Amino acid sequence: MFWLLFLFVSGLKVLLIPSYKSTDFEVHRNWLSITHSLPLSKWYFEDRSEWTLDYPPFFAYFEWLLSQFAVYFDANMLKVENLNYDSRTTVLFQRFSVIITDLVYAFGVKRCLESLGIATKYQKLAGTVSLLFNVGLLFVDHIHFQYNGFLFGILLFSIALILEKKFIKGAFLFAALLNFKHIFIYVAPAFGVFLLKDYVFNKEIREIVVVKFLKLVIAAGTCVALSFGPFIDQFPQVLSRLFPFKRGLTHAYWAPNFWAIYNFIEKVGVSVLKKSSGVSTSSGLVQEFDFKVLPNIPPMVTFLLTGLMMIPCVLKLWKSGTKDSFLRAITICSMTSFMFGWHVHEKAILMTIIPLGLSSLSDFKDAKWFIFLSIVGHYSLFPLLFPIDLVIIKYGLYISYICAINLLYTRVFKGLKLSSFEKLYLCGFAFLTLYEYFIQHVLRLTHRMPFLPLMMCSVYCAFGVLYFYVNYYSEFVFDKRGDGKVKSKRK
Amino acid sequence: MFPEKLQVFILITSFAVALRAIVSQYDYSGHKTPPMFGDYEAQRHWQEITINLPVLQWYENSTRNDLMYWGLDYPPLTAYHSWTMGKIANIINPKFIELFESRGIESAEHKTFMRMSVLLVDLLVYIPSVVFMTSAVNSKGDALTAISHLIVGLMYPGQILIDNGHFQYNNFSLGLAFFAIGFLFRDKIILAAISFSLALNYKQMELYHALPIFVYMLSLSLRKSSFFGKISQITKLGLAVIFVFGLLWLPWLSSKDSFLQVVNRIFPLQRGVFEDKVSNFWCSANVIIKLKTIFTNEKMAIVCLGTTLLASLPSCLNLFLKSSKKEFLYCIFNTALSFFLFSFQVHEKSILLVALPAIALYPFEPAVVYWFLQVSSFSMFPLLQKDGLIIPFFAFFVMFEMFFRLFIKKNFTISANLLNGIVLSNIGNLILVVLHLFGPISKALPHIYVLLISVYNCLHFLGFYLYLNYSQIFKINYNKS
Numbered sequence: 001m002f003w004l005l006f007l008f009v010s011g012l013k014v015l016l017i018p019s020y021k022s023t024d025f026e027v028h029r030n031w032l033s034i035t036h037s038l039p040l041s042k043w044y045f046e047d048r049s050e051w052t053l054d055y056p057p058f059f060a061y062f063e064w065l066l067s068q069f070a071v072y073f074d075a076n077m078l079k080v081e082n083l084n085y086d087s088r089t090t091v092l093f094q095r096f097s098v099i100i101t102d103l104v105y106a107f108g109v110k111r112c113l114e115s116l117g118i119a120t121k122y123q124k125l126a127g128t129v130s131l132l133f134n135v136g137l138l139f140v141d142h143i144h145f146q147y148n149g150f151l152f153g154i155l156l157f158s159i160a161l162i163l164e165k166k167f168i169k170g171a172f173l174f175a176a177l178l179n180f181k182h183i184f185i186y187v188a189p190a191f192g193v194f195l196l197k198d199y200v201f202n203k204e205i206r207e208i209v210v211v212k213f214l215k216l217v218i219a220a221g222t223c224v225a226l227s228f229g230p231f232i233d234q235f236p237q238v239l240s241r242l243f244p245f246k247r248g249l250t251h252a253y254w255a256p257n258f259w260a261i262y263n264f265i266e267k268v269g270v271s272v273l274k275k276s277s278g279v280s281t282s283s284g285l286v287q288e289f290d291f292k293v294l295p296n297i298p299p300m301v302t303f304l305l306t307g308l309m310m311i312p313c314v315l316k317l318w319k320s321g322t323k324d325s326f327l328r329a330i331t332i333c334s335m336t337s338f339m340f341g342w343h344v345h346e347k348a349i350l351m352t353i354i355p356l357g358l359s360s361l362s363d364f365k366d367a368k369w370f371i372f373l374s375i376v377g378h379y380s381l382f383p384l385l386f387p388i389d390l391v392i393i394k395y396g397l398y399i400s401y402i403c404a405i406n407l408l409y410t411r412v413f414k415g416l417k418l419s420s421f422e423k424l425y426l427c428g429f430a431f432l433t434l435y436e437y438f439i440q441h442v443l444r445l446t447h448r449m450p451f452l453p454l455m456m457c458s459v460y461c462a463f464g465v466l467y468f469y470v471n472y473y474s475e476f477v478f479d480k481r482g483d484g485k486v487k488s489k490r491k
Numbered sequence: 492m493f494p495e496k497l498q499v500f501i502l503i504t505s506f507a508v509a510l511r512a513i514v515s516q517y518d519y520s521g522h523k524t525p526p527m528f529g530d531y532e533a534q535r536h537w538q539e540i541t542i543n544l545p546v547l548q549w550y551e552n553s554t555r556n557d558l559m560y561w562g563l564d565y566p567p568l569t570a571y572h573s574w575t576m577g578k579i580a581n582i583i584n585p586k587f588i589e590l591f592e593s594r595g596i597e598s599a600e601h602k603t604f605m606r607m608s609v610l611l612v613d614l615l616v617y618i619p620s621v622v623f624m625t626s627a628v629n630s631k632g633d634a635l636t637a638i639s640h641l642i643v644g645l646m647y648p649g650q651i652l653i654d655n656g657h658f659q660y661n662n663f664s665l666g667l668a669f670f671a672i673g674f675l676f677r678d679k680i681i682l683a684a685i686s687f688s689l690a691l692n693y694k695q696m697e698l699y700h701a702l703p704i705f706v707y708m709l710s711l712s713l714r715k716s717s718f719f720g721k722i723s724q725i726t727k728l729g730l731a732v733i734f735v736f737g738l739l740w741l742p743w744l745s746s747k748d749s750f751l752q753v754v755n756r757i758f759p760l761q762r763g764v765f766e767d768k769v770s771n772f773w774c775s776a777n778v779i780i781k782l783k784t785i786f787t788n789e790k791m792a793i794v795c796l797g798t799t800l801l802a803s804l805p806s807c808l809n810l811f812l813k814s815s816k817k818e819f820l821y822c823i824f825n826t827a828l829s830f831f832l833f834s835f836q837v838h839e840k841s842i843l844l845v846a847l848p849a850i851a852l853y854p855f856e857p858a859v860v861y862w863f864l865q866v867s868s869f870s871m872f873p874l875l876q877k878d879g880l881i882i883p884f885f886a887f888f889v890m891f892e893m894f895f896r897l898f899i900k901k902n903f904t905i906s907a908n909l910l911n912g913i914v915l916s917n918i919g920n921l922i923l924v925v926l927h928l929f930g931p932i933s934k935a936l937p938h939i940y941v942l943l944i945s946v947y948n949c950l951h952f953l954g955f956y957l958y959l960n961y962s963q964i965f966k967i968n969y970n971k972s
Contacts, residue, residue, distance in 0.1 A: 015887075
């Protein structure tokens with residue numbers, strides 16, 4: 001059944017091939033061409049395109065590998081100077097490369113479901129559908145264009161290995177993942193602490209602590225060496241590409257996090273105090289801007305805040321050291337980084353939703369939060385898919401996904417319900433939609449306040465995400481669980 | 492939040508809408524192929540004609556209405572629909588429908604408008620009709636069958652690929668026909684007559700369904716106990732039909748000439764027995780006997796009429812004598828298939844008219860219906876390939892096949908022989924299609940693969956015809972579901 005569902009969703013992905021694609025398509029085409037036609041030593045120096053290589057070396061190797069096949073489709077896509085090249089075959093090749101590498105995601109999902117020890121038919125179905133059909137991945141990978149599917153596959157695989165107590169292999173894979181896309185550093189604290197607690201300082205594993213620790217370090221070190229080794233003499237250049245700090249606190253479209261609310265208060269403050277504001281934060285320009293009312297936030301503050309906010313979670317994980325708390329800690333760590341991080345993209349919400357999808361299969365409350373965050377988080381991705389032809393597609397897929405997971409989870413957990421307050425909040429999305437497609441046109445506000453739909457979307461979602469964050473975090477730290485826990489056989 | 496049943500319903504319908512919107516992003520028939528373009532331009536041209544000319548000139552050749560350039564050849568309801576869309580186009584961008592000037596217009600904005608207009612019919616007519624029909628047919632069945640029936644109706648690849656891909660509004664007339672079937676199942680005969688008359692007035696090809704509907708209504712009326720009851724029922728039906736036709740044809744009823752003009756446009760005998768390569772009997776027989784050289788078009792039309800009626804006779808007679816709802820569904824399938832196989836002027840797209848009763852029949856013959864629907868999609872492959880719809884064709888094939896394996900195979904008992912047959916038949920079609928795309932081309936027989944696809948699927952259709960006639964006449968009473 002698993003593979004039948006995977007083939008079904010693959011069919012859907014193939015159908016999506018001619019959809020609008022963002023500049024990320026050109027980003028990846030450019031990386032294909034860089035890795036294919038330039039010597040390794042120039043990969044991180046090449047700057048003819050504005051979309052310079054800014055992922056770690058493993059991802060560059062991955063692009064190089066893809067380019068070996070791309071030659072047989074359309075060699076012109078591999079010329080660095082062919083900027084914005086998107087012939088029919090190029091589109092087909094790149095789209096299919098995402099669809100096929102999603103096999104890694106499927107294997108990751110399957111392995112994870114197995115190692116979680118899912119017992120009942122509906123739990124299995126809920127897990128398979130909620131992860132394989134994840135509408136956010138469809139939006140970001142198969143419309144917007146990125147390769148998150150296979151990266152999440154590696155993440156899930158490494159989680160599965162760690163759950164199976166294959167710590168070294170799991171650590172190795174996670175280190176590899178970091179060398180594919182360094183944004184996964186968001187969840188590294190959870191991995192690090194859990195490995196220390198359940199492996200290095202676990203008395204049941206009868207080995208010398210130092211030896212165990214060294215094993216981990218060697219596993220991770222090997223990965224880093226394989227990845228960065230060839231670039232050792234240009235290390236500062238690579239780092240400057242990986243961590244560009246010239247961007248602003250928030251992305252052009254504010255990801256629904258703490259800073260969206262912060263920006264919003266600033267905007268309101270400016271208009272109340274009638275101060276002239278500088279560059280609009282939601283104008284579509286990636287640029288730093290000056291706050292007039294609230295204090296400016298330098299990058300360091302966001303790092304400190306993120307680190308600080310992770311401490312309770314990590315301590316709790318250290319104390320309990322169970323598999324459940326490992327999964328929850330991953331969710332919370334990624335959510336913390338999403339909430340307070342520097343220049344966070346809206347897409348990063350998937351790093352929270354997907355791990356949450358794992359813990360939701362065996363816990364009543366997690367299931368409820370999974371449904372809640374799926375509704376809020378995937379809605380917040382809508383601004384990515386702005387062309388008019390996508391409106392019906394995004395709403396159609398989103399609504400059917402939400403109905404599917406809701407139906408399945410209410411089968412798994414009898415009496416699963418959102419509170420009236422939460423339902424009321426979710427009704428707000430209907431209003432946001434109405435405003436964007438009807439009210440603003442009827443009231444002719446499209447010219448006077450063109451930014452309003454975007455701002456409302458991101459601020460309204462930010463409150464939902466914050467609500468989830470506070471509740472989920474406190475439930476985790478203060479152990480407000482145990483009631484209504486579902487009986488599921490564990491291996 | 493919502494009751495479970497409602498959620499299932501929302502899940503399926505919104506997915507169905509999304510699928511249609513996704514297919515809308517592909518190319519349409521006649522994309523960038525002047526001077527004639529294709530069905531997309533035909534539909535747009537009708538908006539242009541109906542908006543700019545007075546009603547009586549819509550079907551008339553004149554300096555302002557060149558009938559050789561996609562002259563209107565569908566009945567009045569289509570014309571009114573075009574007129575309504577033209578009015579909307581006029582609000583959005585008058586350039587879409589400027590007389591002469593707008594010919595062959597192809598912009599992203601216009602494509603969005605046209606695609607949305609098809610989706611609008613999906614939302615207002617086709618999807619509600621499938622919901623209504625499936626709930627009427629399954630009113631006594633179990634919930635799971637009803638759900639899978641709804642999915643089959645809304646996910647049938649052929650209809651989506653033709654309407655939202657190739658570009659047509661079959662969803663309008665097919666939806667009205669579904670409403671007619673649904674009303675008949677709910678014993679609302681007058682409403683059924685009205686819906687079906689509307690369907691006939693949208694596309695004359697709905698005649699494929701006319702015989703069984705007429706026979707069924709007649710036999711129901713004759714089953715009324717009193718003589719007065721019989722007469723009054725038939726009178727009511729007659730009045731309903733006359734009312735709908737009278738209303739829609741009103742502008743052309745003033746003179747015999749204008750009336751005949753429309754009729755001649757709708758039933759053009761000069762076009763020939765079949766177009767391109769069709770998976771029907773005549774096209775396949777044409778491989779051996781060159782029909783077009785033996786018969787004139789007029790004679791051929793009579794031969795076609797005779798064989799079609801003969802082929803429909805057993806099934807219709809059986810329906811007339813027994814007059815049950817289940818029999819009716821079999822009969823409407825068998826008759827529509829007879830029309831497709833044997834009638835005059837058949838298009839490859841006409842198979843959608845057979846797919847309609849096949850979809851309705853699904854709860855009684857799930858695997859056979861699934862098989863038929865896949866075969867019917869394959870039979871349209873050469874057409875879809877011309878429109879640049881190869882990718883969605885294969886995507887749909889896989890999705891529909893997975894639906895079969897996940898849903899139909901698990902919830903119904905299907906004999907192993909039938910399952911193997913389906914697999915082999917699909918493999919055969921896949922091989923032919925791949926050959927058509929990549930096979931060696933011989934100069935002597937340039938259309939050999941298209942012809943092979945036609946003949947292969949025609950043989951399937953003949954098989955379906957025989958099997959479902961046999962089922963209707965001999966099997967129904969033995970296995971009541």
